[in-house]
Amino acid sequence: MADKKxxxxxxxxxDVDFAQWYTDIVKKAEMVxxxxxxxxxxxxxxxxxxxxxxxxxxxxxxKETGHENVAxxxxxxxxxxxxxxxxxxxxxxxxxxxxxxxxEKLEERLCVRPTSETLFCEHYAKVVRSxxxxxxxxxxxxxxxxxxxxxxxxxxxxxxxxxxxHTVHATAEEAMEETLRMLNIYARFAEEWLAxxxxxxxxxxxxxxxxxxxxxxxxxxxxxxxxxxxxxxxxFGDGFARAFDMQFTDKNNTLQYMYQTSWGMSTRMxxxxxxxxxxxxxxxxxxxxxxxxxxxxxxxxxxxGVTDKAQELLEVVKAAGVRAKIDLSDNSPGWKFAxxxxxxxxxxxxxGPRDIEQGQCVLVRRDTREKTVxxxxxxxxxxxxxxxxxxxxxxxxxxxxxxxxxxxxQSLEEMKAILQQHTGFIKSMWCGDRACEEKIKEETxxxxxxxxxxxxxxxxxxxxxxxxxxKMVVWGIAY
Amino acid sequence: MADKKxxxxxxxxxDVDFAQWYTDIVKKAEMVxxxxxxxxxxxxxxxxxxxxxxxxxxxxxxKETGHENVAxxxxxxxxxxxxxxxxxxxxxxxxxxxxxxxxEKLEERLCVRPTSETLFCEHYAKVVRSxxxxxxxxxxxxxxxxxxxxxxxxxxxxxxxxxxxHTVHATAEEAMEETLRMLNIYARFAEEWLAxxxxxxxxxxxxxxxxxxxxxxxxxxxxxxxxxxxxxxxxFGDGFARAFDMQFTDKNNTLQYMYQTSWGMSTRMxxxxxxxxxxxxxxxxxxxxxxxxxxxxxxxxxxxGVTDKAQELLEVVKAAGVRAKIDLSDNSPGWKFAxxxxxxxxxxxxxGPRDIEQGQCVLVRRDTREKTVxxxxxxxxxxxxxxxxxxxxxxxxxxxxxxxxxxxxQSLEEMKAILQQHTGFIKSMWCGDRACEEKIKEETxxxxxxxxxxxxxxxxxxxxxxxxxxKMVVWGIAY
Numbered sequence: 001m002a003d004k005k006x007x008x009x010x011x012x013x014x015d016v017d018f019a020q021w022y023t024d025i026v027k028k029a030e031m032v033x034x035x036x037x038x039x040x041x042x043x044x045x046x047x048x049x050x051x052x053x054x055x056x057x058x059x060x061x062x063k064e065t066g067h068e069n070v071a072x073x074x075x076x077x078x079x080x081x082x083x084x085x086x087x088x089x090x091x092x093x094x095x096x097x098x099x100x101x102x103x104e105k106l107e108e109r110l111c112v113r114p115t116s117e118t119l120f121c122e123h124y125a126k127v128v129r130s131x132x133x134x135x136x137x138x139x140x141x142x143x144x145x146x147x148x149x150x151x152x153x154x155x156x157x158x159x160x161x162x163x164x165x166h167t168v169h170a171t172a173e174e175a176m177e178e179t180l181r182m183l184n185i186y187a188r189f190a191e192e193w194l195a196x197x198x199x200x201x202x203x204x205x206x207x208x209x210x211x212x213x214x215x216x217x218x219x220x221x222x223x224x225x226x227x228x229x230x231x232x233x234x235x236f237g238d239g240f241a242r243a244f245d246m247q248f249t250d251k252n253n254t255l256q257y258m259y260q261t262s263w264g265m266s267t268r269m270x271x272x273x274x275x276x277x278x279x280x281x282x283x284x285x286x287x288x289x290x291x292x293x294x295x296x297x298x299x300x301x302x303x304x305g306v307t308d309k310a311q312e313l314l315e316v317v318k319a320a321g322v323r324a325k326i327d328l329s330d331n332s333p334g335w336k337f338a339x340x341x342x343x344x345x346x347x348x349x350x351x352g353p354r355d356i357e358q359g360q361c362v363l364v365r366r367d368t369r370e371k372t373v374x375x376x377x378x379x380x381x382x383x384x385x386x387x388x389x390x391x392x393x394x395x396x397x398x399x400x401x402x403x404x405x406x407x408x409x410q411s412l413e414e415m416k417a418i419l420q421q422h423t424g425f426i427k428s429m430w431c432g433d434r435a436c437e438e439k440i441k442e443e444t445x446x447x448x449x450x451x452x453x454x455x456x457x458x459x460x461x462x463x464x465x466x467x468x469x470x471k472m473v474v475w476g477i478a479y
Numbered sequence: 480m481a482d483k484k485x486x487x488x489x490x491x492x493x494d495v496d497f498a499q500w501y502t503d504i505v506k507k508a509e510m511v512x513x514x515x516x517x518x519x520x521x522x523x524x525x526x527x528x529x530x531x532x533x534x535x536x537x538x539x540x541x542k543e544t545g546h547e548n549v550a551x552x553x554x555x556x557x558x559x560x561x562x563x564x565x566x567x568x569x570x571x572x573x574x575x576x577x578x579x580x581x582x583e584k585l586e587e588r589l590c591v592r593p594t595s596e597t598l599f600c601e602h603y604a605k606v607v608r609s610x611x612x613x614x615x616x617x618x619x620x621x622x623x624x625x626x627x628x629x630x631x632x633x634x635x636x637x638x639x640x641x642x643x644x645h646t647v648h649a650t651a652e653e654a655m656e657e658t659l660r661m662l663n664i665y666a667r668f669a670e671e672w673l674a675x676x677x678x679x680x681x682x683x684x685x686x687x688x689x690x691x692x693x694x695x696x697x698x699x700x701x702x703x704x705x706x707x708x709x710x711x712x713x714x715f716g717d718g719f720a721r722a723f724d725m726q727f728t729d730k731n732n733t734l735q736y737m738y739q740t741s742w743g744m745s746t747r748m749x750x751x752x753x754x755x756x757x758x759x760x761x762x763x764x765x766x767x768x769x770x771x772x773x774x775x776x777x778x779x780x781x782x783x784g785v786t787d788k789a790q791e792l793l794e795v796v797k798a799a800g801v802r803a804k805i806d807l808s809d810n811s812p813g814w815k816f817a818x819x820x821x822x823x824x825x826x827x828x829x830x831g832p833r834d835i836e837q838g839q840c841v842l843v844r845r846d847t848r849e850k851t852v853x854x855x856x857x858x859x860x861x862x863x864x865x866x867x868x869x870x871x872x873x874x875x876x877x878x879x880x881x882x883x884x885x886x887x888x889q890s891l892e893e894m895k896a897i898l899q900q901h902t903g904f905i906k907s908m909w910c911g912d913r914a915c916e917e918k919i920k921e922e923t924x925x926x927x928x929x930x931x932x933x934x935x936x937x938x939x940x941x942x943x944x945x946x947x948x949x950k951m952v953v954w955g956i957a958y
Binding site for chain 1: 512514515516519520521522523524527528530531547548549550551552553554555556559572573574575576577578579580581582589591598601602605606617621622624626637638640
């Protein structure tokens with residue numbers, strides 16, 4: 001059996017090679033395994049349990065705001081994908097094509113859905129007839145396929161799991177309201193559940209979703225100061241409705257086109273959790289989303305009464321509403337400590353013979369390693385409070401990281417100078433001209449992340465062309 | 480707005496054309512919509528809500544018995560599918576093939592998973608090293624694709640949603656125990672939650688899953704007296720383990736092959752619910768699984784106090800733990816009655832001005848149309864009790880249907896004579912010879928359903944060859 005040193009030594013330090021550290025973690029924490037299908041991963045039980053917690057939380061938020069789940073087909077006929085010009089241009093280059101069913105060649109190729117706007121459009125065109133049928137607020141949980149060239153577990157893979165909401169409304173105002181409502185849900189979920197601070201804003205035209213009139217995003221900063229787009233919400237106006245002939249009869253008995261939105265969040269958020277909170281000993285999971293919030297580890301478990309007491313404490317903690325488990329395997333305590341640190345379990349409860357004599361046990365925080373001696377009778381109150389403290393501390397630490405690595409620049413030269421010393425977000429003004437945006441990306445490697453809702457006055461002119469600029473943009477190297 | 484007559488008149492009577500009745504129901508109850516992908520359906524919110532209840536219930540049962548969820552890739556490389564000879568022969572003729580990713584032709588074709596044994600085998604071969612890693616008890620919720628020629632919503636479609644459990648064990652005994660444990664879970668779920676009585680038994684060799692040593696099944700009888708295979712559990716021995724080189728080190732430090740099982744239940748069960756309990760007015764849903772168990776319909780809602788009282792009663796019923804909703808739309812009560820009958824909501828609560836004066840409301844059962852006048856103060860106790868009565872009554876009615884349409888036969892001639900008059904299950908002895916089984920299917924149209932665990936003594940000889948026969952088989956025309 002490996003001791004702590006051995007287990008941990010197999011992870012590359014994040015300061016040496018962040019990308020390798022990430023890859024080591026997803027393997028060592030048993031989150032993914034690679035399959036023989038290139039670019040596709042297996043989500044192992046621990047990652048799946050985390051994803052199920054994410055799903056349950058988001059699904060509840062969706063249902064509380066009136067959304068219903070559906071399941072659309074996995075396939076999209078080529079002719080259906082082609083109905084909306086911008087959309088097909090955006091997605092056709094990266095879809096997988098089914099050409100044969102059994103031994104027969106198909107009359108028409110089917111793509112494996114890269115996203116399901118087209119299927120929802122076709123369905124809404126059929127089932128919505130009058131204003132009484134609106135809005136339709138649908139969501140689906142599924143996997144989608146995009147034939148990416150370079151892949152990384154959770155961050156970019158050929159198949160990934162997500163939810164995609166697709167809604168139709170009688171008016172542009174209602175659709176826009178929905179678009180922003182869902183962006184706010186994503187932001188609240190990221191911040192309150194995943195302890196990941198995000199910047200809410202609008203994407204520039206260049207970075208918009210294929211076919212959208214407006215794309216809104218939440219952008220997070222990872223520990224290495226790169227950006228991760230963490231959830232997007234799109235407003236389509238009636239563009240798809242016109243392409244798919246999605247009409248309804250309004251209250252005045254007139255045919256109108258529907259207004260539409262879509263929004264998605266994916267298993268990418270598992271990557272975000274790893275890269276925001278993880279450290280050189282492994283994962284660090286925010287308590288609210290962690291599959292296991294506390295692990296009980298008996299010390300000197302062979303001594304009389306230790307295992308019984310450990311199990312009794314487990315029940316106390318569980319009764320306090322905590323997701324807890326106990327490790328009674330014959331591995332050494334040191335090995336177990338390292339194992340659950342690797343898995344990012346927020347709290348460890350140690351209890352041995354001497355503790356029992358003194359009527360106490362020890363709680364160890366995964367994030368700070370802080371130890372707290374707790375009397376048995378205080379355990380039920382202490383654990384939930386500590387978990388909340390950890391949740392808050394993780395959020396604040398991530399926020400501090402973002403604040404410390406966010407810079408402002410007045411000119412392209414200043415941007416480049418900052419990037420020679422730092423990685424991070426750079427805020428600057430922008431004139432709104434695509435050419436200037438492209439120039440910044442070309443010269444600095446930073447695409448625009450978004451035009452934040454919370455605007456600041458950085459200056460008066462565009463850092464590239466020098467023309468008057470009233471929009472502040474956040475730039476950053478992105479995953 | 481349609482009145483009750485109009486809505487119902489659009490359903491074909493089940494006595495006239497059961498298949499058309501079924502198709503009408505799935506459309507009229509808004510369970511599915513057809514998509515432009517031939518043979519694939521859209522699960523609309525009502526079917527999806529029912530499926531989510533099924534998922535939640537089964538998933539809890541799986542987790543209580545130590546199973547963990549994972550997510551495997553959607554694709555299987557052709558070479559991987561081909562590793563187990565029987566398996567590939569069974570599935571290759573009906574898989575969909577991906578040949579292109581983006582604009583490039585793939586070096587190796589990928590099939591869209593028809594079932595995932597091969598992927599689990601590959602994974603287990605990698606992650607299981609010692610007896611300490613066993614058993615591995617994995618399950619996944621996903622959709623699979625089989626390129627069927629003729630399709631029907633829920634019963635047979637090119638894409639369907641299911642769970643597939645895949646487990647590996649150190650010994651044959653443990654694997655067999657697991658195989659039967661899961662069959663029993665399926666049986667319990669079908670009977671206690673879906674109110675569908677099932678016959679547990681073993682499939683004949685001819686009807687086994689491709690690659691399995693033993694296949695166990697639960698078989699249900701639909702209202703039209705045809706059989707529906709409702710869940711299967713397979714024992715693989717070490718057949719796949721040998722094909723995929725799945726070895727582990729046992730306690731004596733010797734390399735051994737793993738023993739394996741798989742088991743699945745699918746959205747087909749939605750079809751089973753429809754065809755077991757439905758009637759000429761629409762769906763009839765078992766209360767335990769129904770998305771909505773009770774609907775409150777105010778009568779003369781414009782009269783003062785009616786809507787308020789109706790909402791108050793809704794809250795009383797919800798507080799009693801019942802999934803309830805209220806319909807306050809401006810449709811007529813008659814229209815609403817028909818609508819929720821179509822949707823199979825188990826109980827309807829009617830309340831109007833006169834009821835309120837008398838301190839009472841009316842509960843109407845969907846299954847029997849029985850009306851019960853209930854005093855407001857008794858509502859919270861009456862509703863859960865009535866729901867339980869409905870659940871039991873549905874089970875007993877289905878059981879009665881099966882018992883009344885199960886026959887015994889001593890000879891092939893007798894079988895044919897029975898089938899001229901009736902549809903149903905026929906029990907007979909069988910010598911175990913595949914030729915006799917095939918002869919019965921050929922001459923009567925009935926494949927064997929299973930060799931029930933609860934054997935009966937029907938006779939002493941095979942009805943075909945006349946040789947001694949000690950096994951009782953149930954035969955039936957199947958979906």
